[in-house]
Amino acid sequence: MKSRLKFHLLSGLLACSLSAALLSCSPPLRQAEELIAKKKYAQAQIILEKLQNEDPENLTAQALLGYSRFYTEGPLPALEELQPLQQKSPNSLPVRQTIQKLIQELQKFDALLRNPQAEALKIYIPQAPNAFLKSRAQWVLFKKLKASGLKKEAVKLAEMLKQETQDPFIQQLLDWESLSQKPEERERILDRHPKSTLRPLWYWQILDSQDKTPKANQLLIHFKEETEDDTLRAAILLRQGEYNLEKNPVVALNYFRTLLQNYPKHPRGRQLIYTIREKLGKYLSTADHQFLAQAAFDRYMYQTASGELQAAAPQDREGLYQLGIYARKAEYYSLARETFAGILRRFPRTREAGLASVQLAGMQRSNKAYNAALSQLRQTRSSYESYPEVYTEALWEEGIVYDFLNQAEKQAQVYKLLVETDPKSLHAAEALWIAVWQTYLEGQTSEVVRLIEKYRKVFEGDELESRFLYWLARAQESLEQKEEAKKTYASLAEGPLMDYYTHRSRERLRVMLRGGEDQYATRKYLGYKPESRQLPGWADAFKARLESTTLSKEDWPEALQLFYLGQWHEFLQIAENSSNDRWQYLRGLLLNQAGDHYNAITHYRYKAKENEIFLPVAFPLAWFETMEQEALKYQMNPFLVAGLSWQESQYKPDIQSWVGATGLMQIMPSTAEQIAAQMGMKDYDLKDPETNIRMGTWYLNSTHKTFEGNSMLAVASYNAGAGPVLRWKKQFAHLPYDALAESIAYPETRDYVKKVFTAYWIYQALYGKDAQ
Template identity: 25%
Template sequence: MLKKLQKKQISLIVGAGLCAFLAGAMFSAPEMGKYLGQWLKQFKNQSEQLTEANKAESAVFPLVLQSPQERAAKLQELVKGFPSPDRNRARYLLASDLIERKQAKEALNLLEGLEKDYPLLAPYILLKTAQAYDILGEEGKASDSRQAVLKRYPEHPAAAKALYLIGLDEYQDKAIASFPSNPLTWDIVRKRLETNPNQQQLQLILAKYAYDEPGSVAVLDRLMKNPTLKPEEWEIVATAYWENNEFDKAASAYAKAAKTPRNLYRIGRGLQISGKREQAIAAYQQLNSDFPETNEAGTALLRLAEMTKPSKNALPYLDQVISKHPEQAGEALLAKIKILQAQKDTKGVNEALQLLVTKHGNTEQAAEYRWKIAQEKAKAQDYQAAWQWAQPIITSNPDSILAPRAGFWVGKWATKLGKTQDAKQVYEYVISQFPYSYYAWRSAVTLGLNVGDFNNVRQLTPEVVPLLRPVPIAGSETFKELYLLGQDRDAFLQWETEFQNKMQPTVAEQFTEGLMRFTQGENLIGIDKISKLEDRDKPEEKAQYEALSQKIIYWQARYPFPYLKEIEYWSQQRQLNPLLVTALIRQESRFQPKIKSVANATGLMQVLPDTAKWIAPQIKQDSKKIDLENPNENIMFGTWYLDHTHQQYGNNSLLAIASYNAGPGNVSKWLQTLPKEDPDEFVETIPFDETKNYVRQVFGNYWNYLRLYNPEISRIVGQYSAKHPQLSQR
């Protein structure tokens, strides 16, 4: 395993091999019969739904990872083969590459007859044909191809693009009427609103489908002045405001929408955030009067409690939550305990605590209380009591953010008590139960696995095998085909046209929307949408998330791998572990190349301009021509500085990463005051919560990239899950 983990180059797996039978080959009759059987099977499969299994059989999809120049010869070989789904894909992809290089005649030769052979992408083949004719200056033929889309496929999302490109008013009217969720339609709408801003139905299209686009709040503000909106239209406006964090305006709009539990809660919350206390209280009280059994009513009671002064008057609200809303009882009990502690009501505190850890022991608040006591016991070196308080968190609160942390420290405390076998079992348990966590990595280190530790992780150069794009779990087969072929613009337009449920997406839709954000370079939004799926609280949605989270495609989407070539190159130059660099970039910027902090730290690795100017002469760069928004330059400067922090601390990555966040002065101070014998103790006692969390998050990222993209570690983690079959189903 050591040799595999320390390979000196990062390799890319491009998937299945090319078709064995190419043009010009001579076949015997039995061979031909065998091949024709495979061909007929492939054609049958073309009409079936794309799955991860039949995706893996394609020789074309892996080529999407390569540049057009790298894949050209392989695509040409496939084009010469017998008719098959992959031959059609190769023709389409090669034609698209040729059009990008303005080689229109060659592209037209590939596209000729493909509409019939490749019905899944038929309207897009016509659009590609029109694009090729445009390059040749044959406008009439280009127009004919677009008109053919409208004639043959008038309801297909590709028709929206044809209508947009034709551009005449009557065609734009059709686009608005038939395809309001298509981004090209939004462009038409915006241009019309520039001419005449007071067009309510056009404004509502942007409010419903483009509320997360720049300039949407100004459109909403104009709609707010319109007294003729219907309740369902007010709800569209309100939700759009809410998604843009305009909570006061959202509350005003929700007040004119239908009275639902969600809408009433958002009225109260919007007013509360805006400082309108009395109005907020009235809204929360109305919610509890009209919909007393709902989860929103329970949350409203909690909000009423936190707004009530003096705090002792909040107890009736909290008692209502405890008795009527068990899912929120833990939060209410914790708030009640704090009030009773302030009143020095020891008996009341003890009764509430007993209720918290018994009847509501599976809540996050129960986990927080258990962990607080466990830490206090450990600090007093009563490791037996610490073990006893923390252990239930692992089984009673498996969904708690504290569960993997508690599990790891149960192992550490078991070791101190001489229970080495118990410690080993609980470390294995953490890896199997919480494989995504920072503490799974710390458990793997403690078990002696070759996954890198704080003192040697920079030197490792793990083999990295990025998988192909996953098959999206929502959307049409046409959309999935476009996406897997790397036709990102058309796939995006197709998806957005299909995605009618944008304000309340299903689990599958939200995951797919995250994937599509990646294709548009919106990596931060994509990661955020995919990560937030774990917050779904409706039972059926939680079940859907749990099923999705068992698939590697979910975790690889949550930990994507943009800028691999740049990371690989500069990591090699600085002799840094490329996965550690990737982990830091994910934490610093979520792979957004132009993002800036309040301190003006810029780009992927959040390099300060002054720091870059200091580094520039040391790497022979012109300090006047620094472009930190350029991914390659940013990684060049950022990896130099990461190498510098490593050199400052004897290549200890724990201290180097802490210094990257908090600065060398603070780390030097901590080395004088914090426990140094045990790095885990050091991390837990870092006095800056931001830096403590930063260290855990960066190394948690590192571990996830290692377990997801390194075949050897992925296999080992899977073995630990197999040891605990009751846990591997989670």
């Protein structure tokens, strides 16, 4: 019997004879192993703790101690033993086998929690490996029984759990469940658990159950005072404003203004401005109108900004110039022209007069009066040379005029002068880029290197920095400065995945190190990894803590445990207004799982630029089986279809543009009719994802045919149409793919191509079977 028990242990865990690398087995170690095989973990733990004190280097004893503590105390105590071992000896066979066994145990638990049948939990609970998992299984069973209408059984289980458990997390859940039946006593939960991460959930649920009373306002004040989370504070400010909107409008205005001022990127900002104008307009002072105008302008609400500033009726030159800018942006051209002309009359020879003169020249350019615009700009430069800002603004506008006149060389000359005059001006980095690119197109490679190296400080820290450095390396390649180019590429290759030039640098570095062709968009498709879409559970949490360099009892806060238990609705109530990146990441996963890819993408693509943990939620793998099936029909990489869908529609099946383009890949109704005729489709619905993907992929293949398999030109054609792309192909036929992409004449299409291919490369990196 003993030999069979020991064999069972050896096959799943550790054994003295398992590897010559293990230490020889002492009688106490054998005794501990036999006790573990008999599931007498507490007795084994006593022996193993003694062994560890006697021989701290005995990895087998330490690993078995972690294993025992898992069954006697739970996952976190086990981690206290195993995490240092994992950091110290990650390749140790005893350590690896122990960890694998425990992960398998937690994976079984995760599968159990996902099982919709309550019976599986009832079977598991009596044989649960430890109190930690047992109490959580009991809680999930309680929730399932309650949801199924089995109230008596649920109440009985809750009472039993309340008597048995000493787990603080489960006690909090039971407390809240009990108090939820007594609305008048709900606030007591806040006193009982002052440090719980569930407090935001409790606050919101208490507030949602109350009217907009002074008591609710007071609760909001306490809520805001106790939190240091900026995202949560913004949500509370919004709620405070809403609660006071009817009875205390001036107070509400103060809350709303604070929110707009302190949280300029808040997603409700635009709607809040409309609310203030509609419901609080009569309470606005001149300062309020000025503030609201700036807030609207910062959010690209140009007509609103112009209207608010008109209401403020500025009389000083700074305010009038601002009004002119807002009016021009809002396309109120008469008002803009009148305002700028008034500044020239009332405040001649001032900075604002010079800037107004530049704006008037710009409006002449918009009316195609190019010669008149150039004449006024030159005069402005001459008259306001003592104002550097006016001088450089005039140069910038002059360059735009030359661009409309297709005089690229003159534009480059003007912009070189701009950079030389004031390398710190607002437009310096963009002006330098235009000058550098024209120099590159003229074949002056050495001059490209000279300009970029001379003016490094102009673009350092600017969003254009990676573009400058990439083309510096390309120029260095052409000049046979191979080592310098490799060094630059290697640095850029470590950049963020949402940067187009990170991917381009990786490819150029591959070509330089290994040879072969530059695969701009021709990587062979080797399949995808669907398992990467699995929601994380307790097993993933355990693995993550093992890989961490630190360990704390606070590693699994209550809010995170809600997620792992599958209480996603409650978790979302907390995570939505949290600055915690991990919680936000999990919220994004849940949005995607619910099919709300649009909100996940539009919210988390900006976060992904700052933290790549958000890439999987900003780039979901939705409807990919259909994309794969359709793309492979035409020998295309399905990730290119995914990247194009990401850019076109952010995966919103029923999205429709103002011109009528519909669905995932944004197909125009007229184009759809042509595609349907070619595909033999009589009835179709562009808002059906699979239908839209079929038609869009067919159309993308047709653009590939037009441009002989050139994916870059095919994608450009998908956006701009074949005609313009054929012209660009003829004009820049001598250029490599990356330079041709940089030379696309339409700014929108140039940006579109880069974004599509960046998304394509990200999908390949995240989900491709060949991804490293």
